[in-house]
Amino acid sequence: MEEKPALREWEPSDLDFVSTSNFSLQCSIGSHTANAKFEWVDYRPAVFRKLQEFGEIDNDDYTDSIRGHETLKFLISPEKATSLCLQHDDRFIIKILSKSEMKVLLEILPKYFHHLKKYRRSLLPKFYGLYVVKPQGGKKVRFVVVGNILRSDISIHKKFNLGISPQGRLVSKAGAEEDLNVAFHLHAAVRHQLLRQIKHDCSFLKEVGVTEYSLLLGMHVCSAPFEAVFQGHYTTTHKEGSDDTEKKTSDGPDGTQCDPAEDMTTDDNSGLSCPIEFESELGIRMTARAVNTHRKEGNLASLCHPRKQPPDNVILHLGIVNILQGHSKLKHVEHVFRSLQSDSPMILAVNPKVYSTHFEEFLCKIFPESEAEKIMKEL
Incomplete structure (x- = not known):
């Protein structure tokens, strides 16, 4: 037939x-x-x-x-x-x-x-x-x-809305709770997929002439191993107006008591969940380890210097937002900047190519390579 x-x-x-x-x-x-x-x-x-x-x-x-x-x-x-x-x-x-x-x-x-x-x-x-x-x-x-990027059945403890200033620096935009002072270590495969997709998305935004977009990031701080979080075997409470999370230990998936400190490592990401198991969509419930960083006035380069503190297990929700504003502003002001030299710091406000480049660089700092990945590159 x-x-x-x-x-x-x-x-x-x-x-x-x-x-x-x-x-x-x-x-x-x-x-x-x-x-x-x-x-x-x-x-x-x-x-x-x-x-x-x-x-x-x-x-x-x-x-x-x-x-x-x-x-x-x-x-x-x-x-x-x-x-x-x-x-x-x-x-x-x-x-x-x-x-x-x-x-x-x-x-x-x-x-x-x-x-x-x-x-x-x-x-x-x-x-x-x-x-x-x-x-x-x-x-x-x-x-x-x-x-709704931040839709989740677990609490979002902190929110960040992060963009690039005209001087090429990381800035916190209106509506964010606070400045970002952490870097997030992802499973190597997830990091690769995330940054590759960001590159595709930034290429699109550059093509249609959009600037001034930002990254909306919501962070849930875990008080138990990731498996317990996804299976609903623990609870957290978050006080309104406070950055502190009151953490409670509870039964893990195997019936044992979960201690938050036992699931944290400082040098590798081997304990991070496999991306296929939990992350069917990029930007949704992404497991990571959050490491405190030093940052001076939003300078991107300073994000790669971690403080000597143990990392937190976190779950991230993230996405690109504010893609309808920069385009319309560009059309009104681009003629003003045509006569300016290309190295003008304000060129970011109207140059989609430069803006997307800085935005991608910023994300590479926020989601850095693990030490194991760096070693493999040197081999």
């Missing part, structure tokens, strides 16, 4: 990248209010539905979450923040966009789509939908739905 040819994977047409879907929506915002009417515009629905499939997201569940009471109440609030993590579905964050940011996303969407299709483990923000909503008698609100 002749075999049927395999079906070709769906490819968006040029029309899909310019299409919109308009409809009206009625929803009760409060228990004592009548139904409010909203004009809803769904941009590039076929393209974003495919991006949802890349993320293994059911479109019906997604639609129920995004068009629900919580979202609409947030959008019409006169004192709304710039973003909202949905309480009933923390996979998604609603992010309000400016007109220029929305324009940037629409401009880069074709290349963004093909990049995520090729690199399913990309660390770029996962955009799942782009909308404009106008309540009856109100103003338009533009927003994008993006995947």
Whole structure:
């Protein structure tokens, strides 16, 4: 019997990248209010539905979450923040966009789509939908739905939002809890995959002319061996407003008492979990050892000098964020810098190639080679 040819994977047409879907929506915002009417515009629905499939997201569940009471109440609030993590579905964050940011996303969407299709483990923000909503008698609100990088069933004890200053230094951006003073030692295979994917992602950002992006990193400090963390055999408590974690020992997977100090090593990463076992996606629940470092005024070079303290077992969630801001700024100011000499320290603000180079260098310092890897290179 002749075999049927395999079906070709769906490819968006040029029309899909310019299409919109308009409809009206009625929803009760409060228990004592009548139904409010909203004009809803769904941009590039076929393209974003495919991006949802890349993320293994059911479109019906997604639609129920995004068009629900919580979202609409947030959008019409006169004192709304710039973003909202949905309480009933923390996979998604609603992010309000400016007109220029929305324009940037629409401009880069074709290349963004093909990049995520090729690199399913990309660390770029996962955009799942782009909308404009106008309540009856109100103003338009533009927003994008993006995947929640820090979504986790274990506590995120510390957060860092790290970018590159115009002088090529590591800086902590607004919204971060504190400056980064640690380096993270990963399993060698994971480090290789992570930095290789970062290189691909930075090449994309350079191609579309984006700068000023940053790395959002969430860190969970373990009080037990990694296996106990993933199997849920221990607990941690974290006091609000404090950097200290109250650590508790508990039964490990084999019924023995877990002592945090027993699972720490200073010279090698042989105890780190195999990447295949736990990390099916880069940037999600990545096991590492955190080593305190000296850093002077954000200088990248100083990150490679560890302090003499035992490392902590940590679990990391991370991804690239803020990719819609730098592009629009670039278009407005690049003509001002064309006449400047190329070694100007401010050129980072408008030069995607230089920015991506410094960003990659920064990540190589944050995730350094192990001593064993260095020795193997010298052989």
